Amino acid sequence: MRLQSIVSVCTTLSLFIAVNGYAAEKDPVVATFATVGDSREEPSDKLNAQDKIWLQNTKAWSRIMREIQTQKPHALFFNGDMIMGYTTDKNALNRQYAYWRGMVTTLQENGTYVLPVPGNHEVQEKFKDNGKTKKIARQSNEDSWRENMGDLIVDAGRWKATVGSDLQAFDVKNVPQIGSADNISTDQSQLSYSFDFAGQHFAVINTDPVGNDGHAPAAWLAADFAQAKARGAKRFFVFGHKPAYTYFYKPGIDLEGMDKFPENQQAFWQTIEQYGATYFCGHEHIYNVMQPTLASGGKAYQVMVGSGGSPFSAEPADSQNPNDRMYAWAVVKVHASGKVVIEAHGFDERYGPTRLLKRVTL
Numbered sequence: 001m002r003l004q005s006i007v008s009v010c011t012t013l014s015l016f017i018a019v020n021g022y023a024a025e026k027d028p029v030v031a032t033f034a035t036v037g038d039s040r041e042e043p044s045d046k047l048n049a050q051d052k053i054w055l056q057n058t059k060a061w062s063r064i065m066r067e068i069q070t071q072k073p074h075a076l077f078f079n080g081d082m083i084m085g086y087t088t089d090k091n092a093l094n095r096q097y098a099y100w101r102g103m104v105t106t107l108q109e110n111g112t113y114v115l116p117v118p119g120n121h122e123v124q125e126k127f128k129d130n131g132k133t134k135k136i137a138r139q140s141n142e143d144s145w146r147e148n149m150g151d152l153i154v155d156a157g158r159w160k161a162t163v164g165s166d167l168q169a170f171d172v173k174n175v176p177q178i179g180s181a182d183n184i185s186t187d188q189s190q191l192s193y194s195f196d197f198a199g200q201h202f203a204v205i206n207t208d209p210v211g212n213d214g215h216a217p218a219a220w221l222a223a224d225f226a227q228a229k230a231r232g233a234k235r236f237f238v239f240g241h242k243p244a245y246t247y248f249y250k251p252g253i254d255l256e257g258m259d260k261f262p263e264n265q266q267a268f269w270q271t272i273e274q275y276g277a278t279y280f281c282g283h284e285h286i287y288n289v290m291q292p293t294l295a296s297g298g299k300a301y302q303v304m305v306g307s308g309g310s311p312f313s314a315e316p317a318d319s320q321n322p323n324d325r326m327y328a329w330a331v332v333k334v335h336a337s338g339k340v341v342i343e344a345h346g347f348d349e350r351y352g353p354t355r356l357l358k359r360v361t362l
Contacts, residue, residue, distance in 0.1 A: 027335045031198040034068045034112070035239060036329035037079030037282030039100070039309040040121055054099040055084035057309030059351075060327045062103065064308060067345065067354055069110055071331050074163045074197070076104075076112050077204070079282040080119020080241030081310060086126035088140050097148035113162045116149045118142075118191050118206045119241035119282065124213070137210045139186050146190045153190040153204075169231060170195035174224065176209070181219035185211040192217055194224050200334055201225070201233035207242040207258070214260055216240060218267035225275050234338045236277035243281045244269050245292040247304055250318040256284050269293065272300045278342070278362070280330065282306030285313040287328035287346060289358055301360065303342065305330050312349070323357055325349055 039061040041051055051058055068076060083096035104114045122145050124135045152158075154170045175188040191206035203224055205216050225236060243257035244265055258265035272279055273293065279302045288304040306313075307328040314324040328346030335341075340362040347354045 027337045027339065029333045030336050031200050031334040032071075032073045032332065033075040033077060033202075033237075034071065034073040034329055034331045035077040035079060035280045035303075036064060036068075036305045036308040037117065037119065037241065038081040038285050038306040039064075039078075040081050040084045040096075041309070042084070042311055054096060056096075056099060056103070058103070060309035063347070063351070064327060064329055065104065065107055068329065068331070069107060069112065073112055073331060075115055076107060077115045077117060077202075077239040077280065078104075078308075079117045079239055079280060079305065081121045081282060081306075082116065082119070083121060085121035085141070086124060086135070088125050088138055090140075090144055093141070093144045094148065097144075101148070108158075108162060111162060111164070113159050114152060115154070115204065115239075116152060117204050117239045117241060118145055118208070120208045120213075123191075123206065123208050123210075135213070137208045137213050139210050142186055142188075142191060142210060150190045153193055154195055165198075168196040169201075169228070176217040176220040182209075182217040183212045183215070184209055184217070188217070192220065194228070196228065196231065196233060198334070199233065200235045200237065201228035203236070203238045205238060205240040207240045214242060214258065215264045216242075216244070216258055216268040218264055218271060221268065222271045225271060225277070229275065235334055235340060236275045237332070238272065238277055238279045240279065240281050242283045243302060243304055244272070244279055245290065245302055247284055247286060247288040247290065249284075249286060249288070249314045249321070249324050257281070269298075269300070273298050276300065276362075278303060278332075278340070280305065282308070285310040286324055287326055287344060287357065288324075289342075289344065289360065301342070301362075303330055303344070305344070307346065322348070326357065328357060 041055045041057050082100045123137045123141045125138045126135050159167050175192050176182045176184045178184050194203040207216055246256045281304055283306050285306045287307040290302050312325045326346035330344045333341045342360040344357040346357050
């Protein structure tokens with residue numbers, strides 16, 4: 001009887017492997033990427049001596065990178081606020097960028113290309129004006145971004161050496177133009193950009209351009225997507241810092257994203273819905289997955305992963321959702337058929353075991 005049970009189990013297991021192996025062969029994964037944002041720290045006496053200098057949550061961010069490395073994605077899109085910034089002091093900016101760049105080098109050397117996304121801490125200056133705190137994007141900070149991150153945006157040769165295959169359709173001139181409908185006043189090269197990989201389209205947007213803070217380049221994105229669709233792109237993914245829709249983890253919080261400017265928000269989200277795109281963002285230091293227009297027939301997802309190490313937005317008493325205080329990231333697998341699987345992984349503030357938080361199939 002025991003022998004028959006063993007044979008039965010082995011037969012079932014063999015059949016499972018054969019069927020699933022065949023399914024994987026029939027619809028292989030053609031592109032995979034991870035995404036997260038917001039690893040910078042606030043100046044605080046609670047920081048260790050190292051992090052006081054670099055203003056980085058080294059412990060959380062380094063663990064997230066180790067976890068991502070084991071998942072072996074082709075790319076990591078980091079959705080902004082990798083440095084504390086908020087200054088026009090180039091020496092301070094260069095020092096903080098250098099530390100963050102050093103931390104991500106291991107990923108680059110082990111098959112995961114790192115693609116940075118500008119956040120408000122990188123491009124804005126924070127200052128007092130008549131007793132009021134202001135945060136305004138500065139051209140000098142956009143220049144510092146390019147000086148420190150431009151070699152990654154996008155180096156086709158380095159991509160192939162890292163990933164093992166080519167990307168396509170990257171054009172350094174394909175950016176929101178000065179004087180365009182997106183109210184652009186400065187050079188946006190290497191701040192907003194796009195490319196194709198494995199038949200999929202990827203777009204990065206600067207949500208705080210000089211003179212138009214808090215706005216997405218919605219007109220540029222619509223034109224960029226139309227061109228990508230004409231090339232035959234199957235799936236569309238967008239990465240920005242500020243959300244299109246604020247996540248209200250508790251009542252009464254301020255608007256944090258494009259919803260401060262409803263006309264821009266609606267134009268941006270219309271393109272996301274039209275192309276069945278997925279928008280990945282941060283800014284709120286929290287993990288959340290939503291379909292913001294589901295009640296009105298929309299299907300597109302906003303995936304917020306501003307949970308890379310910055311102080312949590314939600315205080316312990318703010319929410320009954322334990323995921324609101326998780327260090328979390330998303331890993332996305334795109335299959336040849338166009339099927340997309342998004343998995344969010346995370347660990348709690350006590351650095352307990354990593355667990356799967358959510359799986360979404362598109």
